[in-house]
Amino acid sequence: MTTVGKQERSVAINPTRACAPIGAMLATYGIHGALTINHGSQGCATYPRHQMTRHFREPVEIATTSLTEKTTVYGGRENLLEALKNIYERYHPTMITVCSTCLSETIGDDIPAIIDEFRTTYADAEDFPMLSVHTPSYVGTHITGFDNFLDELARAFPEKRRGSRVRQNNGKVNLIPGWVNPGDLRELKYILKEMAIESIILTDYADTLDGGYYDPKPHFPKGGTTMAQIRESGSSMATVALQKHIGGRAARTYETRYHVPAYVLPMPIGLANTDKFLETLSDVTGNPISEELEMERARLLDAFVDTHMFNSGLKVGIYGDPDLVEGLTRFVAEMGMEPKVAITATESEAWGKDMKALCDELGLNMNILTRSDLHEMHKLVKKYGIDLIIGHSKGKFIADAEKIPLIRVGFPIEDRFGYHRRSIVGYKGALYLLDEITNAVLSRRGSVVSNTVMDKSFEVAKTAILPAFSKNGHSIDVIQN
Numbered sequence: 001m002t003t004v005g006k007q008e009r010s011v012a013i014n015p016t017r018a019c020a021p022i023g024a025m026l027a028t029y030g031i032h033g034a035l036t037i038n039h040g041s042q043g044c045a046t047y048p049r050h051q052m053t054r055h056f057r058e059p060v061e062i063a064t065t066s067l068t069e070k071t072t073v074y075g076g077r078e079n080l081l082e083a084l085k086n087i088y089e090r091y092h093p094t095m096i097t098v099c100s101t102c103l104s105e106t107i108g109d110d111i112p113a114i115i116d117e118f119r120t121t122y123a124d125a126e127d128f129p130m131l132s133v134h135t136p137s138y139v140g141t142h143i144t145g146f147d148n149f150l151d152e153l154a155r156a157f158p159e160k161r162r163g164s165r166v167r168q169n170n171g172k173v174n175l176i177p178g179w180v181n182p183g184d185l186r187e188l189k190y191i192l193k194e195m196a197i198e199s200i201i202l203t204d205y206a207d208t209l210d211g212g213y214y215d216p217k218p219h220f221p222k223g224g225t226t227m228a229q230i231r232e233s234g235s236s237m238a239t240v241a242l243q244k245h246i247g248g249r250a251a252r253t254y255e256t257r258y259h260v261p262a263y264v265l266p267m268p269i270g271l272a273n274t275d276k277f278l279e280t281l282s283d284v285t286g287n288p289i290s291e292e293l294e295m296e297r298a299r300l301l302d303a304f305v306d307t308h309m310f311n312s313g314l315k316v317g318i319y320g321d322p323d324l325v326e327g328l329t330r331f332v333a334e335m336g337m338e339p340k341v342a343i344t345a346t347e348s349e350a351w352g353k354d355m356k357a358l359c360d361e362l363g364l365n366m367n368i369l370t371r372s373d374l375h376e377m378h379k380l381v382k383k384y385g386i387d388l389i390i391g392h393s394k395g396k397f398i399a400d401a402e403k404i405p406l407i408r409v410g411f412p413i414e415d416r417f418g419y420h421r422r423s424i425v426g427y428k429g430a431l432y433l434l435d436e437i438t439n440a441v442l443s444r445r446g447s448v449v450s451n452t453v454m455d456k457s458f459e460v461a462k463t464a465i466l467p468a469f470s471k472n473g474h475s476i477d478v479i480q481n
């Protein structure tokens with residue numbers, strides 16, 4: 001029977017989450033020429049930069065208001081005004097995000113009012129795009145920070161067409177991918193191109209966080225969604241959000257404020273979820289699914305058939321961001337595996353209900369926990385005898401202790417190189433994941449002869465086959481590969 005619960009222990013041990021400002025910082029990186037000011041202590045900028053740099057292998061620039069003991073007592077207004085002035089005058093960004101932190105939220109700095117004060121002081125900054133995003137980490141996680149940013153962006157920047165009863169339609173689709181990798185963004189853009197769909201990606205950090213080496217170094221990283229595109233996004237034909245917890249709310253804001261229809265889908269991981277994504281795009285635009293995409297789908301189906309004998313029935317534990325975990329759960333079930341444990345740090349009743357519905361639909365029996373951590377995950381891995389875990393690098397100690405494979409997916413991946421360039425979305429992403437999982441399974445099993453897994457072949461050969469041969473006077477050597 002599937003159970004959905006919330007971790008009772010209030011302290012997190014080995015958390016599977018990052019702090020809220022990092023979500024707003026990552027999203028800001030997806031806008032060309034935009035910069036983030038982190039209104040808090042220096043550590044609140046250093047920690048996210050450190051995490052992002054280790055994952056994306058790129059230098060990450062975040063400004064900070066460097067609050068100290070004095071500003072903690074008297075407020076950080078002056079520091080923020082100074083920071084806005086410095087960034088505006090020296091860097092000439094296209095847009096500034098000011099994200100709060102645990103500290104600035106606790107002392108109660110009114111960031112929107114300070115931004116307004118800056119506007120009145122600098123006449124030419126009157127219309128300059130600036131966003132205030134609430135990101136106290138004691139309220140949510142990196143998911144909340146990203147989602148809050150997108151909702152603020154959807155409220156602030158798209159242009160409303162006034163004086164016309166007929167809604168303008170620029171023929172484009174707003175795509176909100178949520179927290180994904182640059183490799184995923186490239187795959188999504190490839191799918192849109194295959195279907196001849198023009199899009200506005202909210203937001204696109206494919207190149208800004210996975211750029212090249214240029215001499216001279218450009219003032220801002222190449223790529224990213226432009227402010228002109230964001231202004232235009234209120235006239236798009238639809239908004240498609242691919243993560244309910246990141247961007248679902250913004251998609252609905254586009255619908256209520258600009259009458260752009262919202263489609264909030266599950267993350268397109270695996271066969272059924274990718275089908276749903278492509279069918280939605282096709283329904284919205286009227287464009288057909290290309291032959292190349294149909295061929296990729298057929299290849300994925302073929303791979304399911306080719307690998308089912310290796311993976312069927314293996315018990316899987318999955319942890320990480322809620323939409324990612326939900327997508328992966330369906331995918332491993334499609335592969336014939338048995339998802340047994342699912343954990344997220346996000347506290348979300350809706351996610352628990354969606355996961356329960358998924359288990360009922362697929363006939364799965366799972367232990368599902370929200371607001372949970374990797375300490376709990378480890379206990380459940382032991383309890384159920386999990387064969388394989390899927391999640392980010394922080395779960396490595398579980399894999400090492402239990403001697404089971406860890407399939408690295410999510411954020412952060414800091415103990416391997418190049419994972420940010422890989423894609424797990426779409427049919428091609430599913431094929432990559434399937435290969436990765438199957439090869440990890442095969443490398444832990446004995447050997448494979450004519451598609452038959454010979455479990456623990458070495459031990460079996462030593463204890464059963466070898467004595468039988470020796471008794472009959474034959475000589476045989478057993479070599480372990």
Ligand code: SF4
Binds near residue numbers: 020044
């Ligand atoms: S104090 Fe809060 S915002 Fe700053 S790094 Fe820690 S969790 Fe993040």
